[in-house]
Amino acid sequence: MDTPQNTALMRALTELPGPLPARGVIHIAIRHTDRFTVVGNHLAQHPTLSTTAVGLAVRIQSLPQGTEIGIKALAARLPEGEKLVAAALRELEAHGYLQRARTRLPNGRIVTRTVFCNQPAALLRPRAVAPLPQRRPAAPQIPAPQTPEPEPPAPEAAAAPAPPDVQHDHEDEHAPQANTPFVPLVPPPTAPKPPRPPLPQPRELTPELDRAATALLSDLRRHAPQFVLSENDVRQLAPAVAAWLERDAHPDTIRHTLTTDPPQLLRHPAKLLRHRLTVLLPPPLPGPDELAAPARPRVVVTPFQTCDGCERAFRAPTPGRCRDCRTEHGTAQAAA
Template sequence: MAATKPIAAPRPTPGVRRGATHSGVTHVRAYQSSHYTIVGNHLAQHRALSLTAIGLAVHILSLPQGAPVDIRSLADRFPEGRDRIAFGLRELETHGYLERVRERADGGRFVTRTYAHNAPALTRSRAEAPGIRDEPVVSVAPVTRAVPVAPAVPLAVAEVAGAEGADVPVPEEPPPVPLEACEQEPFSSEHRDKASALLAGLRRTDYRFTLSRKDVERLTPAVVAWFDNGASRAAVIHAMTADVPVPLKSPAGFLAHRLREGLPPPLPPLSPFTAPGEDTPPAPVATTPKLWGERWKDCEGDCTRVLPTAGPERVCRDCRARRAATAPMPALVPAPAV
């Protein structure tokens, strides 16, 4: 009988420290100086998200600014179909990791901006907490000059149909205006609350206009001056956010310059119907509209249609065609013999 040889234990992988547990995963972490993405455990271990949604969220957070994240682009990148990708994106929207906003761009076009939140709960708590100023976040994309971005929108992706590869003229930023030029003495106006709410909500239109509470208080008198001169809310927003230069160095100074230089004159009073010394124009004669029975008449055919009273027709077109089709044919008279 042959002797039984004992099975040798597998040797551990060289360079890897043996784990203290007998089963399960053992992490082998190597230091990375670049090309990595920080993902919170609230996303990686989310109980309600599917594995497809978690993978999509990690992939979107690793993309640079401006990368397309629509369903077609993701379906071309991954083997999953469009239905699974669309379902995963809806999951991320439901739990706050993705936000799609329809915004108006330059030239009157509408674009869909996708905001990817790496920590939606933290962003929401900071936005709701009073007296906390948003800290600037530097984009991870390789740019010549870092643009401050509010933490509420750590990744903004613009998906513009037909705008890829087009040369768009970039306006130049005017010289910044000191905010002290917009400061005035304390005042009370009926438009103060509306102006303050407009300035605080500008970040919904463009994330670059995320203003601090102090900047909002300084710019409020300038917006109130627009409202006092008869400008509408849409006109004020368009005057402040149209043709914004890239990059925007000082959002508050840029808005102060726009509000000061573009202030419209007050609306003139409504002119009276007559000037002094002129004859009073005759009062307009009130005309009584005709009744329904005076404007329309019934068709004399077999239908229930109505015809205009002013027209010469007494029978509608369909009744005339029906009568012509049912009318007897005239008898043929033989030609006389020659």
């Protein structure tokens, strides 16, 4: 027995105009009037996106503004797990449909802001500027007929002709130029990058330190062939190596620190050495006085004394009577 849906589907199929294809899909398109989302073919027929990523993009595009679309939030509403959702989000992020950036709010809190664009290719195309409406020409004014007036007998001075009423057209000032460079709609960074720290400098660059630092930098290519430095690089990095030598760092230790575990494709060895010389600078060695243990404060212990009256032990700085004997002795003297 056919369901009502199948019956309605067959009836709609018979109402389609024109000959139907012998094979392949047949579309029955019913116009939506509410609760629908427009999806472009660039997403629905994307050649490299997986089906999960396309479906997830359609799901995100249908959500209202401000909906949480994190990995855990989407996995809680979808049958797919967190790993599959995370992989689909990475695909959308790689193709420009999704962007996740950490932003600092005015109150100092750092949040992750997620932006979804339904047509990322449109952001890279130059935007067409609508032409400004042209000003309608003013209708010619017909002067009213005037009656001729008698000419004055002798004018004292010919009046200077009044300057014509020139209307300045200010629209050209604000009109967009044809050669205006296109600026992509990319959000600005949250904060400027901090300046690089300066190279360490020795307290006194003696000729011996400069000679030893220059020799150490020039000799690096014998131990690591990728660390080939120019004379200008050696001249700039020598004071930093001198600062390490001034802090009693052994040359073998410096060489091992600078050349150990370099990147596979080392294009700028001088920049890597500059970074390591600045960030990994050891502190100065402490002196013998700084390594001495601090003196412990002396604790004064009150010695024991033997009471002259009752011969009990009590603590007091000097010999004498205990508190009870002093009280009894004072009472006896007062009674006498």
